[in-house]
Each structure stands twice: as structure tokens, then as C-alpha cells.
Amino acid sequence: MxxxxxxxxxxxxxxxxxxxxxxxxxxxxxxxxxxxxxxxxxxxxxxxxxxxxxxxxxxxxxxxxxxxxxxxxxxxxxxxxxxxxxxxxxxxxxxxxxxxxxxxxxxxxxxxxxxxxxxxxxxxxxxxxxxxxxxxxxxxxxxxxxxxxxxxxxxxLAFFDAIAPIIHKESINFDIAWFQSRYDKPGPGGTGKDYINLPFSEEEYNTFLDAIIAGEKTEFKEWEKNTPYFEGCLPVEVMAERGRDTLRFGPMKPVGLTDPRTGRRPYAVLQLRQDNALGTLYNMVGFQTKLKYGAQAEVFRLIPGLEKAQFARLGGIHRNTFxxxxxxxxxxxxxxxxxxxxxxxxxxxxxxxxxxxxxxxxxxxxxxxxxxxxxxxxxxxxxxxxxxxxxxxxxxxxxxxxxxxxxxxxxxxFPEMETPRIDDEGNRIKGKEKGRARKKAMSRRALVDLAGWVAA
Structure with a gap:
């Protein structure tokens, strides 16, 4: 044994x-x-x-x-x-x-x-x-x-968790879509153009929002009806029902992005993130869903650039236990x-x-x-x-x-700590920089204390 x-x-x-x-x-x-x-x-x-x-x-x-x-x-x-x-x-x-x-x-x-x-x-x-x-x-x-x-x-206890769809890159319309990370920020191994962006006008956004709300959704069994959602991974339909701007200020926020066709920031944006090493599959960022399979294809093809989208996997919802x-x-x-x-x-x-x-x-x-x-x-x-x-x-x-x-x-x-007053260059920390300085100090403290724990 x-x-x-x-x-x-x-x-x-x-x-x-x-x-x-x-x-x-x-x-x-x-x-x-x-x-x-x-x-x-x-x-x-x-x-x-x-x-x-x-x-x-x-x-x-x-x-x-x-x-x-x-x-x-x-x-x-x-x-x-x-x-x-x-x-x-x-x-x-x-x-x-x-x-x-x-x-x-x-x-x-x-x-x-x-x-x-x-x-x-x-x-x-x-x-x-x-x-x-x-x-x-x-x-x-x-x-x-x-x-x-x-x-x-x-x-x-239990809660519901949801899964976002995955799309074949070859089915995306790049006459509309473009590659860009927010504020052109490159990550490790990235270029600053790591996401595919799908832009919405105000009219397109409202049409899409109405379709999400009206789409046929998975019905819960009687014993599941009192089970809550996890707030950190809400289905897109739940967010849509909380207000017409909830998605636009959430997973569809357009900040830091510029549509190359217009030179302006769109009204809303859906981002797609690379899902495999070959770069042939992309997932819909923040678009966990409980829409039924048939409704997903219909609703998500209303997204500009996904008119002929082919899905490698549709979204879904499952019950989690803790x-x-x-x-x-x-x-x-x-x-x-x-x-x-x-x-x-x-x-x-x-x-x-x-x-x-x-x-x-x-x-x-x-x-x-x-x-x-x-x-x-x-x-x-x-x-x-x-x-x-x-x-x-x-x-x-x-x-x-x-x-x-x-x-x-x-x-x-984390336990609280005092916000530093002076940065690494000896400059006084002011205003909005105080929050970042505090997080940086907490991270430094963490790694120092971790080293002691690992050594022990």
C-alpha cells in the first residue's frame, strides 16, 4: 500500500x-x-x-x-x-x-x-x-x-459554473476583425497583438444584447433552482439581464483598443484569445454561456466578424460543489x-x-x-x-x-500593510500610484516571506 x-x-x-x-x-x-x-x-x-x-x-x-x-x-x-x-x-x-x-x-x-x-x-x-x-x-x-x-x-454547498465557446480561426472574417492587445501591451512571448477583436457599433451591440436575452437557455432541474452562480464566472446572459451596459463595461469593454478601419475606439468589443499552440482555435473571452446549443450558433453569428463562425466547442454550464x-x-x-x-x-x-x-x-x-x-x-x-x-x-x-x-x-x-511613500527612484508616491505601490510592496513582502517558508 x-x-x-x-x-x-x-x-x-x-x-x-x-x-x-x-x-x-x-x-x-x-x-x-x-x-x-x-x-x-x-x-x-x-x-x-x-x-x-x-x-x-x-x-x-x-x-x-x-x-x-x-x-x-x-x-x-x-x-x-x-x-x-x-x-x-x-x-x-x-x-x-x-x-x-x-x-x-x-x-x-x-x-x-x-x-x-x-x-x-x-x-x-x-x-x-x-x-x-x-x-x-x-x-x-x-x-x-x-x-x-x-x-x-x-x-x-454548490454553485453553477459555465464554459465559453471555441471558434475555428479560419471561419473569422478579418475584413472586420483585427489583432491587438489592450493598449498594445505584449505579454510573455507576445507581440502586443495577441487577441482577435470584434467591434460593435451601438446599434449592433443593442441588437446582439436583445438576442442574448431572448435566446433559449438551459433549464435547471427542480433541485438545482436554488443553486447560485459563481460571481467570478457569470454566464453572459446573466450579465446581460443586469443592465444594458453591464457587458460593455465588463467583458466587452473597448478601452485600449482602436478599430483600424475607423481609427477610433468601438462602442463595444468582443475579444478572442488563442486556445492552442497552432493558433487555429480561439475562445470567446468572458463569454461563458447557458444558451442552448442551437441558440448559441444563431446568436453568436450576430457578432461582427463571426457571421460564418464554425465552433470547435459550444459553451455549457455545470454544477460545482464545495x-x-x-x-x-x-x-x-x-x-x-x-x-x-x-x-x-x-x-x-x-x-x-x-x-x-x-x-x-x-x-x-x-x-x-x-x-x-x-x-x-x-x-x-x-x-x-x-x-x-x-x-x-x-x-x-x-x-x-x-x-x-x-x-x-x-x-x-492579504494582511494589510502601510503604503510606501517613496518609490524605488526616491520620488514621492502620489494619488492613483499609491494603490499600485501598495500592491508592489505586498508582492515583494510575499516573495521574501515565501523564501523563508520554503527554506524551513
């Missing part, structure tokens, strides 16, 4: 398995695909991305998720290593060729001498006392979900009522690819420490890893009663 049993081969499970194996522990990794498929996955690879192909901003100085990227790189993250190796242009974001990325993660897991892979469905929790990690994510199979609920109590972690988990992400059983990934109440993998990284290290009879402390709260850890273990003073919700990493989760 291996030192650690891990159930689930997604981002969190793969990262947890790799971290534990690198620490010298033997790992049994269980993944039910291809024995049992899910509603969202298309391949048998580990760490398959089912929604966006973007890990969001890679700016480690002024953005909390970019800081999380850098912290994970410094912790020998498998997910970041494979993401960096399969990067596609995306301005200041870290986006990947989703097939190349998942294949790289799968190859690394298969090649690791300390990891044994089991392609079979697990329908019950490991026996009490087993050093185990549950990283089954939002698409946990029914029998195992019931077993988890029995351990987690009646505080199991536990009341502040009430259930201890400092090592172990279930308080059942030591040695840990949870990792989105099920713990973090939202986002990298946030899920980050909790997998921590859980793998905690489990490996337990396997060798050691104890490691959580990362400092001043780090992105520590801020996420604190959010899901004790971030709510009421123990999570009714208020605990999934969260992306953000500087609001």
Missing part, C-alpha cells in the same frame, strides 16, 4: 501527487476517466482544462494571481512548469495550448517513479486512518459525492473529525485553475510530511499561498456559517 492515496487527476490532484512524490512519498493516484466519463471532459489526460485556457494575469508585481504563479514556480509546481512550456500568446496573461498542457502533465505523472496510476472509479472514501487526499473537483461522481457529504455534514472548509478543515487541510483525510482543489472553496492547483500543492506537502512523521507549518499569510490557505481554514470569524463562498486569490485576502 502506498504512503498516500489521492483520488482525482485534475489540476489539484496532479499537483498534490507530484508534490508528495517529489518529497519521497509513494502515491496511489486514482482517476475514473476513461472508465467513467464526465459531462465536461473530452480526453483521458490529467489536468484537462474544461473551461478557459487562461491562468489569468502573469504580472507578479501588481496582480495577486500573477504573484501566485511566481510563488508556485518557486515551489517547483508541476502545473506551472507545464503551463510555461505550453504557453500561447495572451497579452499579459498566462494562457496555454490546452491539449499540450494536459499531455505534458500526464507524461510527468506517468513517468514519476513514486506515482502509481489507477484508472478506476472510486465510490467510497478510503478507510479511516488512511493518509488520503480527495481532489475530485466539481464533477465528483454520485456515489463518492454522497460519501463526501456524509463526512462534510449538511453544509455541502465544502464548508473553515468549519470542516484544520490547518493541514485535514478533516477535523477524520484526521489524515484531506481535501484539495476547487472543492475546498477556491475558484480558478491556479488556486485549485495551489491547494493541491499545499495538501500534497502536508500529506507527505505526515507520511514521514514530520510537521510543516502553513505558508505565511503574507504570501498568496498563505492567503488562500487562510481563506479556506479560518478566514471567516463565524466559522463559515452561511457566509463562506468560493474565492479567487486577491490582495483583499
Amino acid at each position: 502506498a504512503d498516500i492515496t489521492i483520488i482525482g487527476g485534475g489540476l489539484a490532484g496532479s499537483e498534490a501527487a507530484f508534490q508528495a512524490a517529489e518529497a519521497g512519498a509513494s502515491v496511489d493516484l486514482f482517476e475514473m476517466r476513461p472508465v467513467r466519463k464526465t459531462e465536461a471532459h473530452e480526453t483521458d489526460n490529467f489536468a484537462e482544462l474544461v473551461c478557459s485556457n487562461s491562468f489569468r494575469s502573469d504580472d507578479a508585481e501588481y496582480n495577486a494571481v500573477g504573484l501566485l504563479h511566481e510563488e508556485m514556480r518557486r515551489c517547483n509546481s508541476l502545473i506551472l512548469r507545464c503551463a510555461d512550456a505550453n504557453q500561447v500568446p495572451a497579452g499579459g496573461a498566462l494562457a496555454v495550448d490546452r491539449d499540450g498542457f494536459a499531455s505534458a502533465v500526464t507524461a510527468a505523472i506517468e513517468a514519476h517513479p513514486n506515482i502509481t496510476i489507477h484508472r478506476s472509479e472510486v465510490t467510497e472514501l478510503p478507510a479511516p486512518g488512511t493518509n488520503a487526499i480527495i481532489a475530485t473537483g466539481p464533477l465528483t461522481s454520485g456515489a463518492l459525492a454522497d460519501a463526501i457529504k456524509a463526512v462534510a455534514g449538511n453544509d455541502e 465544502i464548508n472548509s473553515p468549519k470542516i478543515l484544520d490547518q493541514t487541510l485535514s478533516v477535523k473529525a477524520r484526521p489524515s483525510l484531506r481535501f484539495a482543489g476547487q472543492i475546498t472553496g477556491v475558484e480558478g485553475y491556479l488556486e485549485s492547483a495551489a491547494i493541491g500543492l499545499l495538501t500534497g506537502r502536508f500529506a507527505a510530511a505526515e507520511a514521514r512523521g514530520a510537521i510543516i507549518s502553513p505558508p505565511p499569510r503574507t504570501t498568496a499561498l498563505g492567503a488562500l490557505h487562510y481563506h479556506i481554514t479560518e478566514g471567516h470569524v463565524d466559522g463559515g456559517k452561511g457566509s463562506f463562498q468560493p474565492m479567487n486569490v486577491n490582495f483583499g485576502l
Whole structure:
């Protein structure tokens, strides 16, 4: 029997398995695909991305998720290593060729001498006392979900998450569309022309908006009707219904973009981001949808430049599950009522690819420490890893009663610090620059404190 049993081969499970194996522990990794498929996955690879192909901003100085990227790189993250190796242009974001990325993660897991892979469905929790990690994510199979609920109590929570469509580049009308990043900002490996932009006049925007609102949408089952959406990944139809300018000031904002046909900023813009290394597929940025398949093709072909769009994948919506972690988990992400059983990934109440993998990284290290009879402390709260850890273990003073919700990493989760008054060049920091200076100082503090934690 291996030192650690891990159930689930997604981002969190793969990262947890790799971290534990690198620490010298033997790992049994269980993944039910291809024995049992899910509603969202298309391949048998580990760490398959089912929604966006973007890990969001890679700016480690002024953005909390970019800081999380850098912290994970410094912790020998498998997910970041494979993401960096399969990067596609995306301005200041870290986006990947989703097939190349998942294949790289799968190859690394298969090649690791300390990891044994089991392609079979697990329908019950490991026996009490087993050093185990549950990283089954939002698409946990029914029998195992019931077993988890029995351990987690009646505080199991859920929300809806959505997927954006992917388009074949060859079907885009480049008499209308053009390449440009906002403010021509190039990202790593980019040129400042990393996105395809589709412009709207005011009339075109209003026609499109009316079509979205009127389009036929997926109906929820009776037991799903009280399930909320995750605010960080709302379906486009929900945003449209909140007001006629919500999209135009959200995913369709035109700032920093100039239509080369007119030399002016459009009324609204839909951006497409490269989805594979070949540059043949592009996804609709921010356009998660619950429109039915037939309606999607009809509505989205109203977008200027997509009149003859061919879709490699249409959008969809699925139900995600997360536990009341502040009430259930201890400092090592172990279930308080059942030591040695840990949870990792989105099920713990973090939202986002990298946030899920980050909790997998921590859980793998905690489990490996337990396997060798050691104890490691959580990362400092001043780090992105520590801020996420604190959010899901004790971030709510009421123990999570009714208020605990999934969260992306953000500087609001970090301990406060005084804003610097002088910049690196000795100049006084004024006005709007104070916010950026504070974020930069918090990022610097995080990396210094992370180095101490890693060394310890």
C-alpha cells in the first residue's frame, strides 16, 4: 500500500501527487476517466482544462494571481512548469495550448517513479486512518459525492459554473476583425497583438444584447433552482439581464483598443484569445454561456466578424460543489473529525485553475510530511499561498456559517500593510500610484516571506 492515496487527476490532484512524490512519498493516484466519463471532459489526460485556457494575469508585481504563479514556480509546481512550456500568446496573461498542457502533465505523472496510476472509479472514501487526499473537483461522481457529504455534514454547498465557446480561426472574417492587445501591451512571448477583436457599433451591440436575452437557455432541474452562480464566472446572459451596459463595461469593454478601419475606439468589443499552440482555435473571452446549443450558433453569428463562425466547442454550464472548509478543515487541510483525510482543489472553496492547483500543492506537502512523521507549518499569510490557505481554514470569524463562498486569490485576502511613500527612484508616491505601490510592496513582502517558508 502506498504512503498516500489521492483520488482525482485534475489540476489539484496532479499537483498534490507530484508534490508528495517529489518529497519521497509513494502515491496511489486514482482517476475514473476513461472508465467513467464526465459531462465536461473530452480526453483521458490529467489536468484537462474544461473551461478557459487562461491562468489569468502573469504580472507578479501588481496582480495577486500573477504573484501566485511566481510563488508556485518557486515551489517547483508541476502545473506551472507545464503551463510555461505550453504557453500561447495572451497579452499579459498566462494562457496555454490546452491539449499540450494536459499531455505534458500526464507524461510527468506517468513517468514519476513514486506515482502509481489507477484508472478506476472510486465510490467510497478510503478507510479511516488512511493518509488520503480527495481532489475530485466539481464533477465528483454520485456515489463518492454522497460519501463526501456524509463526512462534510449538511453544509455541502454548490454553485453553477459555465464554459465559453471555441471558434475555428479560419471561419473569422478579418475584413472586420483585427489583432491587438489592450493598449498594445505584449505579454510573455507576445507581440502586443495577441487577441482577435470584434467591434460593435451601438446599434449592433443593442441588437446582439436583445438576442442574448431572448435566446433559449438551459433549464435547471427542480433541485438545482436554488443553486447560485459563481460571481467570478457569470454566464453572459446573466450579465446581460443586469443592465444594458453591464457587458460593455465588463467583458466587452473597448478601452485600449482602436478599430483600424475607423481609427477610433468601438462602442463595444468582443475579444478572442488563442486556445492552442497552432493558433487555429480561439475562445470567446468572458463569454461563458447557458444558451442552448442551437441558440448559441444563431446568436453568436450576430457578432461582427463571426457571421460564418464554425465552433470547435459550444459553451455549457455545470454544477460545482464545495465544502464548508473553515468549519470542516484544520490547518493541514485535514478533516477535523477524520484526521489524515484531506481535501484539495476547487472543492475546498477556491475558484480558478491556479488556486485549485495551489491547494493541491499545499495538501500534497502536508500529506507527505505526515507520511514521514514530520510537521510543516502553513505558508505565511503574507504570501498568496498563505492567503488562500487562510481563506479556506479560518478566514471567516463565524466559522463559515452561511457566509463562506468560493474565492479567487486577491490582495483583499492579504494582511494589510502601510503604503510606501517613496518609490524605488526616491520620488514621492502620489494619488492613483499609491494603490499600485501598495500592491508592489505586498508582492515583494510575499516573495521574501515565501523564501523563508520554503527554506524551513
